[in-house]
Amino acid sequence: MTWGRTHLACMRIDNLVxxxxxxxxTCTQDACAPRDTIMISRRNILKTGGAALACSMLVRNTSLxxxxxxxxxxxxxxxxxxxxxxxxxxxxxxxxxxxxxxELAWLFENCYPNTLDTxxxxxxxxxxxxxxxxxGDIRAMWLRDSSAQVWPYVPLAKDDRKxxxxxxxxINRQTKCILIxxxxxxxxxxxTGSEWEKDLTTMKKxxxxxxxxxxxxxxxxxxxxxxxxxxxxxxxxxxDWRNAARLIVKTFREQQRFNGPGPYxxxxxxAVATDTVPMSGYxxxxxxxxxxxxxxxxxxxxxxxxxxxxxxxxxxxxxxQLADILDNEKRDNDLSTEARKLSxxxxxxxxxxxxxxxxxxxxxxxYEVDGxxxxxxxxxxxxxxLLSLPYLGACKPDDKVYRATRGFILSEDNPFFFKxxxxxxxxxxxxxxxxx
Numbered sequence: 001m002t003w004g005r006t007h008l009a010c011m012r013i014d015n016l017v018x019x020x021x022x023x024x025x026t027c028t029q030d031a032c033a034p035r036d037t038i039m040i041s042r043r044n045i046l047k048t049g050g051a052a053l054a055c056s057m058l059v060r061n062t063s064l065x066x067x068x069x070x071x072x073x074x075x076x077x078x079x080x081x082x083x084x085x086x087x088x089x090x091x092x093x094x095x096x097x098x099x100x101x102x103e104l105a106w107l108f109e110n111c112y113p114n115t116l117d118t119x120x121x122x123x124x125x126x127x128x129x130x131x132x133x134x135x136g137d138i139r140a141m142w143l144r145d146s147s148a149q150v151w152p153y154v155p156l157a158k159d160d161r162k163x164x165x166x167x168x169x170x171i172n173r174q175t176k177c178i179l180i181x182x183x184x185x186x187x188x189x190x191x192t193g194s195e196w197e198k199d200l201t202t203m204k205k206x207x208x209x210x211x212x213x214x215x216x217x218x219x220x221x222x223x224x225x226x227x228x229x230x231x232x233x234x235x236x237x238x239x240d241w242r243n244a245a246r247l248i249v250k251t252f253r254e255q256q257r258f259n260g261p262g263p264y265x266x267x268x269x270x271a272v273a274t275d276t277v278p279m280s281g282y283x284x285x286x287x288x289x290x291x292x293x294x295x296x297x298x299x300x301x302x303x304x305x306x307x308x309x310x311x312x313x314x315x316x317x318x319x320x321q322l323a324d325i326l327d328n329e330k331r332d333n334d335l336s337t338e339a340r341k342l343s344x345x346x347x348x349x350x351x352x353x354x355x356x357x358x359x360x361x362x363x364x365x366x367y368e369v370d371g372x373x374x375x376x377x378x379x380x381x382x383x384x385x386l387l388s389l390p391y392l393g394a395c396k397p398d399d400k401v402y403r404a405t406r407g408f409i410l411s412e413d414n415p416f417f418f419k420x421x422x423x424x425x426x427x428x429x430x431x432x433x434x435x436x
Contacts (some may be wrong), residue, residue, distance in 0.1 A: 071106035076117050083120040087160040088113050088153060115149040121189065122166055131169030132189050140194070140208035142186045143174055144298060147219035148383070154226045167227050171236045174220040178244040180204065182251040183212040183264045185300070200267035200281060212264050214255075214294040214311035215384050217248045218318035222392070225321040234329045242331055245322055249338055252315060255293040256345075257286070266295055274301035274429060287371030290349030298382040299430040305368035305376055309354045310384040312346050313394040319343035321393075355401060360413060364405040378416050379409040380428035381436070387426065 078084065092109055099105040121132040133146035150170055157164045177187045184207045188194060191205035201210045224241070228234060254262040265281030277283055277295050283306040286293065291307040292315055319339040326336035356366045356375050365386050366375035379386045387409050390397040397403075408414055409426060416427050418434050425436035 071102055074110045075113065081113075081117045083116040083122055083166060085113075085116060085153070085156070085160055085163045085166075087156040087163060088116060091156060112152065116153075119149065120166065122169055128172050129165045129169035130173050131166050131171075132173055133170060135186075138208075140186045140188055141173070141177070143177060143216040144185070144213070144219045146170055146174065147223040151223065151226070154223070154230050157227065158231050164231060164233065167223075168233070168236050171220070171224050171227065171241070174223070175241050175244045177206075178217070178220065178247055179240065180206050181210065182217060182244075182247045184208075184210045185213050185216045185296070186211075196268075198269070200269075201265060209300075211266065211296040211300055212255075212294065213296045213298060213300070214252075214292055214308060214315050215298050217251060218311070218314045218384075221245070221248070221318040221322050225325060228325060234325075237325060237329055237331055242335070245326075245332075246335055248322075249319070249335065249342060252292050252319075252342060256288060256290060257293055258288050262293075264295070277302050284370065285372070289353050289371040290345045291353065291369075291371065292346060297380060298384060299380055299428055301428075301430050303368055305370040305374060307354070307369045307371060309350060309365055309367060309369065310379075310386050310389065310394075312350055312354075313389055314384040314392050316343040316346040316350075317392060317394045319346075358404075358408060358413070361408040361411075362404050363401055364408050365401060377408070378414055379426055380416060380430070381426045382428060382430070385426075 075081070092112060095112075096105045096109055099108060115133065119134045119136070121134065123130050131146075131150075133141050133149050135142050135145040135149075147170075150167060153163055154167065157167055177184070180187065181202075181204060184204075186208035188206055188208050193205045194208045196207075196209050197203050199210060203210055224236060227236070255264070261282045266277045267281040268276040270276055279285070283293060283295050283303065286306050289307075291312050293306040294303055294308040294311050295306065296302050297308060298311070320343050323336040323339040323343070326332050326339070350365075353371055354366050354369050354375070355363050356377065358364050358377065364377075367378045367380070367386060368376040381387075384392055384394075386405050389395045389402055390399075395402045409417065411417060412419065414426070416429070418424065418427055418436050420434070423436060427433075427435045
């Protein structure tokens, strides 16, 4: 079973026909039009161990495997699997025993190992493990996607040497990618070029796509921090990793834009407005305030207002995680201090510029702002989102502003909250109206 790269397991809520994006990188709303078959998003199911399974329970009277009760495995044969972990297999067997619903058990059995079964390219390069994680059926690696794809396996790594080597390999590969270009979101295995070479930005042969998204630089820190906390293994924090960490901080500082727009701009010749960036590729006007600019959202759609608040709060969290590593491993005190300073500056700017008083819900987070007082009030299902902030460690679940924001997001006051006869939930502009 191989699923293409998707941003949402999106459902047409009026008739519960699910759909996915085109398996190419040129995703449009038409590519997510209703189809007759059900497609499940591996990418979002694996973002958390059980959250996606819980989401499936929102759908009533619908069988993901059809009307038959014969839930056959959709996994590749053992000899065709890209990577096999004994601890993952043991976890599947253990968890299945505790799931009463056979359909949910079938879903977990097929989805939980899918990254290992179908997307891993593991090798040893120059004596170091290397893990290239393709995203579905596109032979390219997204920094965000690869982190999210392997995240459910991190808790098992302490007692699984083989899995530890894979995770170290992913961290090493992400380090290489960031050193190639911190503004790129997706990378080739080697310098092979891509279909996006004609984008109006500084492309390199190693890049698959060069859409600058804050979260692309946060996810690798989150993965490295989670791996280190779980295993105690600091061997991945070598000179290359520290140089990549410095480059992340440097990039965020550049994109605060206190001293001009910085080196990045992006335009694409396309009929899809959200696939390119306005104002000569630098984004809509902003007033520098300490927030970090992002030209694209985690959906790979361009931002309306360049201060994307969920991603800024994710960045503030990632900077503290980076400092935690540096403080405890005594790698770079100056960088640690700078990271904590940047985190505080971002959070102060969020409080000052991104908490808006809604007429019904009170003080809540805006999704995007521009520093001039303008704000976009919505949420998008892609992580980082406002709804996902506690999951990312960016705030506590009982935080007053978050609770009010959550109330807004899960209401019809959110323009991308949709409700039908079979299901309700959050969608986003990338997949279009009446999709969750």
